[in-house]
Amino acid sequence: MSATVQDIILLLGDSLTQGASAPYGFAQQLSYVYNRKLDVLNRGLSGYNTTWALPVFEQCVAKRSDRAGLPTIRLLIIWFGANDGTLPGTLQHVPLPLFTENLTKMIHLVSSPSSDYHSPETKIILLTPPPVNTHQRAADLATRTPPRPVDRDFNVTVQYAEAVRALGKKEGVPVVDVHTRLWEGCGKEEKNLTKYLRDGLHVNEEAYRLIFEDIMATIKEYYPELDHEKLEMVFPHYADINHENVAAAVQKKAIF
Amino acid sequence: MSATVQDIILLLGDSLTQGASAPYGFAQQLSYVYNRKLDVLNRGLSGYNTTWALPVFEQCVAKRSDRAGLPTIRLLIIWFGANDGTLPGTLQHVPLPLFTENLTKMIHLVSSPSSDYHSPETKIILLTPPPVNTHQRAADLATRTPPRPVDRDFNVTVQYAEAVRALGKKEGVPVVDVHTRLWEGCGKEEKNLTKYLRDGLHVNEEAYRLIFEDIMATIKEYYPELDHEKLEMVFPHYADINHENVAAAVQKKAIF
Numbered sequence: 001m002s003a004t005v006q007d008i009i010l011l012l013g014d015s016l017t018q019g020a021s022a023p024y025g026f027a028q029q030l031s032y033v034y035n036r037k038l039d040v041l042n043r044g045l046s047g048y049n050t051t052w053a054l055p056v057f058e059q060c061v062a063k064r065s066d067r068a069g070l071p072t073i074r075l076l077i078i079w080f081g082a083n084d085g086t087l088p089g090t091l092q093h094v095p096l097p098l099f100t101e102n103l104t105k106m107i108h109l110v111s112s113p114s115s116d117y118h119s120p121e122t123k124i125i126l127l128t129p130p131p132v133n134t135h136q137r138a139a140d141l142a143t144r145t146p147p148r149p150v151d152r153d154f155n156v157t158v159q160y161a162e163a164v165r166a167l168g169k170k171e172g173v174p175v176v177d178v179h180t181r182l183w184e185g186c187g188k189e190e191k192n193l194t195k196y197l198r199d200g201l202h203v204n205e206e207a208y209r210l211i212f213e214d215i216m217a218t219i220k221e222y223y224p225e226l227d228h229e230k231l232e233m234v235f236p237h238y239a240d241i242n243h244e245n246v247a248a249a250v251q252k253k254a255i256f
Numbered sequence: 257m258s259a260t261v262q263d264i265i266l267l268l269g270d271s272l273t274q275g276a277s278a279p280y281g282f283a284q285q286l287s288y289v290y291n292r293k294l295d296v297l298n299r300g301l302s303g304y305n306t307t308w309a310l311p312v313f314e315q316c317v318a319k320r321s322d323r324a325g326l327p328t329i330r331l332l333i334i335w336f337g338a339n340d341g342t343l344p345g346t347l348q349h350v351p352l353p354l355f356t357e358n359l360t361k362m363i364h365l366v367s368s369p370s371s372d373y374h375s376p377e378t379k380i381i382l383l384t385p386p387p388v389n390t391h392q393r394a395a396d397l398a399t400r401t402p403p404r405p406v407d408r409d410f411n412v413t414v415q416y417a418e419a420v421r422a423l424g425k426k427e428g429v430p431v432v433d434v435h436t437r438l439w440e441g442c443g444k445e446e447k448n449l450t451k452y453l454r455d456g457l458h459v460n461e462e463a464y465r466l467i468f469e470d471i472m473a474t475i476k477e478y479y480p481e482l483d484h485e486k487l488e489m490v491f492p493h494y495a496d497i498n499h500e501n502v503a504a505a506v507q508k509k510a511i512f
């Protein structure tokens with residue numbers, strides 16, 4: 001069995017998070033900069049909405065009664081809305097009020113002192129869903145067998161992004177506003193979103209780079225104790241090892 | 257705390273492993289293809305030799321008495337030799353017999369039924385250290401302040417690679433022969449190793465791609481039960497979720 005030596009950054013989301021393990025995705029980049037400090041676990045679930053992900057998330061957090069030897073989740077990044085915001089009548093659609101309710105439950109699961117999963121050490125960051133390019137999405141869906149009609153609407157996704165911003169404000173949770181970043185970055189022209197979207201829905205490498213930058217800036221501003229440049233390494237730099245007693249010198253260090 | 261939902265691929269090594277979380281490194285690529293199946297933990301320790309890494313490794317594996325709730329290490333990839341094979345008199349040098357002895361202890365730690373850390377589910381792959389380009393390395397060290405003399409020898413590293421191959425044969429552990437792959441790939445000309453090495457010592461993206469390919473091929477050949485294409489996902493595909501009872505439908509699945 002794998003013993004706990006490093007605490008965790010947990011990434012909870014849909015395909016946008018699952019795909020962030022690709023080169024320059026924020027899962028990859030977080031893994032790289034937090035090497036020897038925190039482990040990054042990608043719990044991105046392609047196609048999932050918040051209703052389906054909520055009971056998954058409950059399985060990803062240990063109950064208070066069941067924590068011996070398990071790593072602490074130091075940072076939780078929650079990113080939904082891309083599937084919740086599909087049009088009513090689709091399998092993935094979650095109405096806006098329920099979307100907010102589900103996200104609230106995810107936050108409270110770890111932040112509420114009355115929760116069985118209460119984890120006061122867990123800092124949270126919310127991300128807003130990216131804008132959709134319905135032109136690009138329509139072209140992609142038209143190539144499917146059989147061809148499928150467009151399942152998302154630009155203005156609907158705007159509302160899901162706004163719901164995340166409002167929830168962050170209400171709950172005091174910092175928000176990385178992916179939606180605004182990409183929208184402004186493309187000159188506020190839906191067709192120009194090809195700059196950041198592969199298929200009208202999924203972000204490309206350039207967008208992932210911006211998202212990673214914004215996550216890093218948010219950590220520095222709101223959770224400076226998690227800044228990767230300030231955290232020590234769990235195991236010492238090789239030049240600092242005391243050769244008189246190597247086993248003692250390389251004992252893992254509690255870095256929090 | 258982070259609850260166990262996926263088992264583990266553990267990467268144990270030096271800077272070559274630590275750096276494999278970079279884009280196209282094998283840590284990144286393993287994370288990507290094993291998403292939703294196995295978590296990849298990078299325990300690469302820049303500058304470490306096998307003598308320093310052995311007591312670290314003991315901390316990364318749970319004792320048999322202490323395993324409740326912890327994830328199983330399904331695959332262990334061990335990659336050393338680049339620092340052990342520095343010239344005698346340097347801080348990092350580990351004599352060849354001790355190098356083999358340390359690697360043997362790492363293998364036996366999990367494979368020996370008498371070990372407190374015995375883990376019969378853990379499959380092991382060894383990697384040989386890459387060839388060094390002493391011309392490139394010398395140029396790099398000459399730029400340091402103060403300038404440093406060359407600390408590695410091409411033919412010495414050849415011996416450490418051979419020791420890993422011999423150990424693999426003796427212990428019945430498959431070996432990804434990075435050394436031979438890069439040596440043959442550069443036409444067996446030390447100066448041509450610039451094709452694969454950034455600084456005479458550390459591998460570049462192209463080399464990492466080859467190493468990942470060879471790790472994948474080794475898994476398919478020796479441990480087909482770990483082939484990422486054959487493993488199921490721990491949480492179901494979104495289209496397979498039974499909406500009558502979502503909580504039951506998304507219970508994590510024991511995929512082994």
